[in-house]
Structures are given as C-alpha cells and as structure tokens.
Amino acid sequence: MTTDLLLLLLGAVAVALLTRRIAALERTVAALRSELRIAALDHEPSAADAEPLAAVAEPEPLADALPLVLAEPAPTLAERLEALVAGKLPIWTGGAALVVAGLFLVRYGIESGLIGPAVRVAFAALFSAALLAGSEATRRLAATRDDPRLAQVLSGAAIASAYGTLYVAAAQYHLIAPTAAFAATAAITGGALFLSLRHGAPTAVMALVGGFAAPLVAGVDAAGVTPLLGYLALLIAALFALAAARGWTWLAMAAVVAGFGWANLLVLLLGGSESTGVAAFVTALAIGATLALPRTGPLRTWLRALPLVAGLAQLLVLAPTLDFTPLAWAYHLTLAAAAVVLARRDAVLEGAALAAAVLVTVLLALAFSAATGPSPASQVAVVLATALIAGAGLRWSGLGPRWAAVALVGLAGPVLVAHLSRPSLLPTTTWSIVDLVLAAAAAWLSWRHRAAQGRDVGLVGGAAIAALLGGVALAAPVPLAAAPAMLVPALAILVWWGRQRDHPRLQALPAFVALAMLLLAGGPLLNLLGAAAAAIGGETLIYPYLPAQRRLLLSLALPLVAVAAALRFAPDSFGRWRPAVTLAGGVVAAATLYALAKQPLALATPSRFLALGFSERAAITFLFAGAGVLLARHAATKRLGHALVLVAFARALWFDLVLFTPLVVPQAVGSLPLLNAAVLLPALLALVARTLPGRGWRWTMLLSILLAVAAAVRQLTHGSLLTGPLSVAENWGYSAAFLLLAVVWLWRGLTDPGSGLRTAGLLLLTAVTLKVFLLDVAALGGVLRILSFLGLGLALIGIGWFYRRMVAVPPSR
Numbered sequence: 001m002t003t004d005l006l007l008l009l010l011g012a013v014a015v016a017l018l019t020r021r022i023a024a025l026e027r028t029v030a031a032l033r034s035e036l037r038i039a040a041l042d043h044e045p046s047a048a049d050a051e052p053l054a055a056v057a058e059p060e061p062l063a064d065a066l067p068l069v070l071a072e073p074a075p076t077l078a079e080r081l082e083a084l085v086a087g088k089l090p091i092w093t094g095g096a097a098l099v100v101a102g103l104f105l106v107r108y109g110i111e112s113g114l115i116g117p118a119v120r121v122a123f124a125a126l127f128s129a130a131l132l133a134g135s136e137a138t139r140r141l142a143a144t145r146d147d148p149r150l151a152q153v154l155s156g157a158a159i160a161s162a163y164g165t166l167y168v169a170a171a172q173y174h175l176i177a178p179t180a181a182f183a184a185t186a187a188i189t190g191g192a193l194f195l196s197l198r199h200g201a202p203t204a205v206m207a208l209v210g211g212f213a214a215p216l217v218a219g220v221d222a223a224g225v226t227p228l229l230g231y232l233a234l235l236i237a238a239l240f241a242l243a244a245a246r247g248w249t250w251l252a253m254a255a256v257v258a259g260f261g262w263a264n265l266l267v268l269l270l271g272g273s274e275s276t277g278v279a280a281f282v283t284a285l286a287i288g289a290t291l292a293l294p295r296t297g298p299l300r301t302w303l304r305a306l307p308l309v310a311g312l313a314q315l316l317v318l319a320p321t322l323d324f325t326p327l328a329w330a331y332h333l334t335l336a337a338a339a340v341v342l343a344r345r346d347a348v349l350e351g352a353a354l355a356a357a358v359l360v361t362v363l364l365a366l367a368f369s370a371a372t373g374p375s376p377a378s379q380v381a382v383v384l385a386t387a388l389i390a391g392a393g394l395r396w397s398g399l400g401p402r403w404a405a406v407a408l409v410g411l412a413g414p415v416l417v418a419h420l421s422r423p424s425l426l427p428t429t430t431w432s433i434v435d436l437v438l439a440a441a442a443a444w445l446s447w448r449h450r451a452a453q454g455r456d457v458g459l460v461g462g463a464a465i466a467a468l469l470g471g472v473a474l475a476a477p478v479p480l481a482a483a484p485a486m487l488v489p490a491l492a493i494l495v496w497w498g499r500q501r502d503h504p505r506l507q508a509l510p511a512f513v514a515l516a517m518l519l520l521a522g523g524p525l526l527n528l529l530g531a532a533a534a535a536i537g538g539e540t541l542i543y544p545y546l547p548a549q550r551r552l553l554l555s556l557a558l559p560l561v562a563v564a565a566a567l568r569f570a571p572d573s574f575g576r577w578r579p580a581v582t583l584a585g586g587v588v589a590a591a592t593l594y595a596l597a598k599q600p601l602a603l604a605t606p607s608r609f610l611a612l613g614f615s616e617r618a619a620i621t622f623l624f625a626g627a628g629v630l631l632a633r634h635a636a637t638k639r640l641g642h643a644l645v646l647v648a649f650a651r652a653l654w655f656d657l658v659l660f661t662p663l664v665v666p667q668a669v670g671s672l673p674l675l676n677a678a679v680l681l682p683a684l685l686a687l688v689a690r691t692l693p694g695r696g697w698r699w700t701m702l703l704s705i706l707l708a709v710a711a712a713v714r715q716l717t718h719g720s721l722l723t724g725p726l727s728v729a730e731n732w733g734y735s736a737a738f739l740l741l742a743v744v745w746l747w748r749g750l751t752d753p754g755s756g757l758r759t760a761g762l763l764l765l766t767a768v769t770l771k772v773f774l775l776d777v778a779a780l781g782g783v784l785r786i787l788s789f790l791g792l793g794l795a796l797i798g799i800g801w802f803y804r805r806m807v808a809v810p811p812s813r
Helices: 002-042 062-069 077-112 117-140 148-172 178-199 201-213 225-246 249-270 275-296 301-322 326-345 347-368 376-395 401-421 428-448 457-475 480-486 488-501 504-520 522-536 549-569 575-597 606-632 638-659 677-690 695-718 728-751 757-779 783-806
Strands: none
Touching: 117 148, 117 178, 148 178, 148 201, 148 225, 178 201, 178 225, 201 225, 201 249, 225 249, 225 275, 249 275, 249 301, 275 301, 275 326, 301 326, 301 347, 326 347, 326 376, 347 376, 347 401, 376 401, 376 428, 401 428, 401 457, 428 457, 457 480, 457 488, 457 504, 480 488, 480 504, 480 522, 480 549, 488 504, 488 549, 504 522, 504 549, 504 575, 522 549, 522 575, 549 575, 575 606, 575 638, 606 638, 606 677, 638 677, 677 695, 695 728, 695 757, 728 757
16 A cells, blocks of 8 residues: 555656646746747848838738737636646646556556466566557657657656566566666666657656656565665666756756665665665765766756765765675775765865765764774774875865865874774874874974965864874873873964964964863862862861872963963963963962962861961962962953952951851961961951052951951960950950051051041041940949049040141131
C-alpha cells in the first residue's frame, strides 16, 4: 500500500512540474508577441525607402491591417481555468497514469505468480515499446501532430517503463547478465537522451520521475544495494548529460536532489549494513554534480558549491556506521581533495573547500573520541588531512581569504584534535615538536600577509593560530599549575607583532592569550574564591583553603607580571579589550596578593590566629591600601587604585570592627603603646584617606583618627588583648583623649578654614561634654564628683576663651 501511494504521489508531482513549466513557456511566448506588435507600431520607414508619391500603392484596408498591430485581449480567469482543466490536465494526467500502469503491470506480474519471470518482463518490455511506438505515431498523424504534448507524454511514459523493466529483469530475476544489463541500461539511457532532445522538457521530466521510481517496484533490497547504486549512478549521469546538452539546469538539480534522497533512503532502510557502497555513491555524486552543474547554465554561487557540501555532510552522517576504516577514510579524503582541486579551478567553490576542511576535522574528532580509540587508519588520516588541507591553503593563501582560512583549519584542526584527545599516541616531546612546526607555518602565513589591512584572515588568523599551537606545545609537557606561565612567550610575541604592524586586530589578540591564562588558572582562582567565602562567613583559619605558594607564583603571579608589563610598556596592546583586561587583571592581582600575603605567617592553628591573626589582617589591609594609592596616581589605573582603597576600608570595617573585632574575639594587637596594630591600622588608613580628594574621604579620615585614639586608650588599659570590661580609668581616658583631640581639631581648623576640622572639633567637643555630664560624672560621688565638675568647667571656659581670641565671634546679647 505504501508503494502504491508513493507511485501516485510521484505521478502527481510530475504533473505539477510539467504544468508549471508549460505555463512559464506560454507566458514567455505571449510576452514576445506583445513586443513584436509594439515594435510594428513604432516602426517608421526611412527616407531612403521612400518612393515617388505616384508610385505608392494604395494602403490596405484597415480591417486587414488590424490583426497585425492590435494585441489580443487577455484571457479571463474562466478561460484560463478551462484551458487548464480541459486542455492540459487530461493529457499530463493521462501520461502519469500510463507510467503508473506500466509500474503496476510489473508489480501485478510479481504478486500474482500466474506467469513466469521471463514472460512478465517480456510483457513489460512490450508495453514500453507500445508506448514508444504510440509517441512516434502521434508525431506523424495529421490529427495529433499539431499537439506535441501527446508525443511527449507517451515517450516519457515509455522511458520510465523501460527503466523499470530493465531493473526488474536484471536485479530481481537475473534474466540478463551484468554485462548485458549494463549495455541495455546504456541503450535506454541513450534512447531517453534522444527522445528528450526530440520531444523537449516534458519527456525529460517523465524520464526523471520514472527512472528514480523504478527501483521501488521490486523493492529496494530485492537484488542488493550494489546493482541499485550502479543503476542510480548511470541514470544520474544520463540526466546530467541531457541537462548539459539542452541547458536545463533544473533537470541537473533535480537529479542531484533525487540522488541524495536515494542515499538517505538507503541509509534509513538498510542501516549500516551497506554504508560503504552508499559512501562511494555519495562521493561520486558530489564530485560529478559539481563538475556537471556549471555546464547546464548560469547558477547562483551557493548552488554551485552545494553538491560538495551536501556530499561532505552526508559522509559525516554515515561516519558512525563506517567505523572509520581505511576505505571510509579514502572516501572522506577523496571528496575533500576534490573540493580543494575544484575550488582551485573555480573560485566560486572556495567555500566548499573550507567546508571540506571543517568537516574532515569534525570527522577526526568523532574518530578520536570513540571509546575504543582511533584506528590506525584514523591516525594516518590526521597526517594526510594536514598535508592536503594545510598545504593547499598555504600554497594558495594569496588568492583570497578563504584559502587562508583553509590553511588555518588544516594547520590547527587535525593535529590539535589528535593531540588533545589522545596525547598518549606520541611522546610529549614529539607532540611539542609537531605543534611548534605547525606554529611556525602559521607564523609564516601571518608574515606573508604582513602588508594587509582590515580584516585579513592570513595576517590575524595566522598570528592567532601560531600563538595557539605554540602555547599548546609549551604548556603540554608541564603540569597544569605551570601551564599559564608557559603562555607568557606567546603573549609577548603577539604584543611585539601588534606593535610592529600597528594593526588594531593584531593588537587585540593578546587579550585572548590573557583569557587562556585565566582559564588555565581556574583551579587556584576557585580555591581563592572558596577562601574568600569562608573568611567572609566568619572562618578564622582559611590558610588550608589557599593554593600552594609555588602554584600561586606559576599560575597567577608570573602571568600577571607579563600582563602588567604589556599594559605599562605597550600602550596599544589588547586593543578594545584593554579596559576589560585591566579590570580583570586588577581583581586577580588583588586576590593573588592576598593569597601571597597569607603565606609567610601560615595561620593554620587557633594559637597562631590568637598571636598573629589581627596583625596579619592589618598587614594585608595596608598592602591593599598602599597599592591603591600608588595606582591612583596614574590616570590609566586611577579607578583600579580607588577600588583597591575601597577594598582596604571594607576589609577593616567588616573583619576588624564587626566580624573579628578584638574587643570580642581574643587576638593580640601588640604590647607597645601607640605602636601596635590596633592603633597603626586606623592611623595609616587615615593617612590614605587624606591623599584622596572629596568630602567623603575627609570624613573617613576623621573617623579613622577617632578610632586610632580610642584604640590607643583601650590598649593602654588592657594591654595586647583588648577583651575585657570597661573600667573607670578607661572611661575617663576616652573623655580626656577625645577632649584633647577636639582641641587639636579646633586649632587646626582655625589655621586651615577649608579643611572642615573646626566643625569636626566642635561636634566632638559637644559629644565629649555630653558624655562627661551624662555618663562619667553620674558614676562618681563625693569629692571626685566635685573635682570632676571643677576641672571640666575650667577646661570648657579655657577652650571658650581661647576660641574667642582666635576667632572673632560676636558676644551674645
């Protein structure tokens, strides 16, 4: 039932194609007639053709002249429908019915079993001969010679029936020897060519549909795939020859589509059992179609390259079933070589050569990723593919950017696939030598295109592939921890080459090397991220989370030095990615400095944290703040410097005042008064804030000084450990120290009115006064309370008198 529906569908498709073709021809004829009539109206006789007036003949009657110059009225919709239904459809539908009848005649003979195979084939052959005789009779009979469609339909049906008859006789019943079958096929093909030349496009369409539908009658696997593929190959070759002779591009394209359709149908129906034959057929079809299509007429560029690309894609689909045997690789590389050679002959096909290079690389990736490992044939294919693709691309890279792209794919694709997926195939040193040789070839390609401007694939791509292969060659023999450092030479060479050529795209390439360094250092960076998360969450002992010092130096420190040198000494390096590289480098540098600063003290035990935890945090905060001040002095790194200063203050606020404050968490700050970590940390941060512009940083400086004074009082009363209750002496010490600080700020504010210190001093003085009256004195009694009020009163009076002398303040009324 499925075959019946398929045959009917093919007949309907044939009718639709013929109807569209005839309608297009009729429109063309109508347009030509209109142009001829208009030309007749516009024609005026020249003076040389004029005759004496007496000799001029009388003009023809108007009624006789009108048919020559007046256009016929356009047919109405009803007239067109009538012409289609009554005049065209019956003929072409009848032709399709004859084809289907011939096919069903053979099928009926097969299913009924009433007659033997030889008789069945004889009947089918007689039916084909009868149709052919009928086509010739209709061309000669007076009643039908004026309508060529009748002869076209009958001849097309005869061709289709003859193809089907021969296939059944040779493939299913073996009534004809292979040699005789080939000769008969050639004869029918020659007859089809002759009849198509004789009767035109409709006969060719019938031959096309009948020829490709014929194998469905007996079943696809009735006689094996090899005879079927040979039959299809001969049929397609005949159609190509006919298309070239008549200039029928549509016929050649239809044959290509039908050929690839049969290949996919065979793969779908038969699985991988006959993949080798299908691969050979696909290879021959792709090459033959690419050679034949240009001879059939003008084509769009992408259509000319389509058969090669389709063939390569089809082989890619077949690859898993071919098991990458030597024969399979012979097909793949043959088609790739054909794409390269044909592209050299015809520039239109250069895209097909590039597609071949990419698809061969994909095939190698599939072969080397197999669980069983690459076969010996696949290993040899790496060498052959590199020599073929890279050699052709390098040889002809000067002809256009696509050839340079072919060279780059050939240099990097096959070898990198083999190296990265199966590094054990060769010794590490051998792999490095191979990679360096290919890197030198890519560098030569970039040098060859050194005079190019704009988006030149050879110049920029050659440098990129050279850096890639060189980096792999240097990084592969070393441990992963040292791999980022091995990319430093590639970075340096790309920076130098970009400055030499002054090419924006070349100058941007080092950014991708920096990105590769960052990715290779992913392990240490993840460790640092985990350490930071643990510290922010309150973990006191984060040293075990940090990577080893050697790995920090090789994975992060050395690459950062190289990137920093490029940023400093090569102003154009990294191109438009320079801001991103600067930002990422600053973040990674901060994380690296943090990890390196944690190495000397190695706080891995609670006792070590108690003794050195606060001092270590203070030193790291000083490091961030100092680096930020130095970077903020340069315009290029000003934002990064400010960011590091913000990180320093954020660290001090979160870790030292909130999370691990020494007032709650026991930590030694130092035994020396004033010269201890608790005092020096806010004091130095105040100096850092003083160097930065802005009112916010000024108030940050004042708050830092206030914290330093408070820390000094606390350390004087408690010693190195700041935990413990608040004593009376400490409480009055805060009041005395803050009062003295307020006086100093007032004095400095009077000498420097724009500093804001006078306002800060007045605010602090007010706060100290309220503290003393509300808190300090309330806790005293007797003589101490009297003496406290007396001393505070005298101090405030003295401050007021001094302030009035220094500043002209009008007395209040």
